Amino acid sequence: QLQLQESGSGLVKPSQTLSLTCAVSGDSISSGGYSWNWIRQPPGKGLEWIGCMYQGGSTYYNPSLKSRVTISVDRSKNQFSLKLSSVTAADTAVYYCARSSVSALDAFDFWGQGTMVTVSS
């Protein structure tokens, strides 16, 4: 059974860079037919897609965050990462990683449990 687990700093100071990692177990992150996504949810609000990376290395980002976001993969550790620079209080949210599957018409079939990130001095 595929499992995803987010980790990283839970508290980030304004103007600094948020860094999170999603460890994948139960399958190789290099398997074809999937993309690896980051999604966030501010407290009490809805879901916002941040971006994704495909097995071949191509990336897609939400234009609203594109100038600040980098998604990368470490195949040796079977994990992928999110960096969000110049954070403000508006970036406070639960951050989820998720797998998108071609066989499910790109729907997000597996999710991590989420990790809360607070931006505060």
Added chain:
Amino acid sequence: DIQLTQSPSFLSASVGDRVTITCRASQGISSYLAWYQQKPGKAPKLLIYAASTLQSGVPSRFSGSGSGTEFTLTISSLQPEDFATYYCQQLNSYPRTFGGGTKVEIK
């Protein structure tokens, strides 16, 4: 960006009720629509993909329909464990977008 508008945003219903949630897209997205269920403090769970295909393990009381710009999620007989927030998501183009959510509460 493709905007998704869910209605209603809040729904009060009783166990056994038939519940329908609508999701309208700002432009045609064929059948590239998914539905998720989220309970407090938990990650979203995929219920339906390709507008009408039930994800493995999801009870058959959940069903989805629609194509183009109008979609529905139906729960045929609401169960206590179905009280949650439901989101639609379009996968037709980038950026992926979600509807604003529909919270289903106990009447």
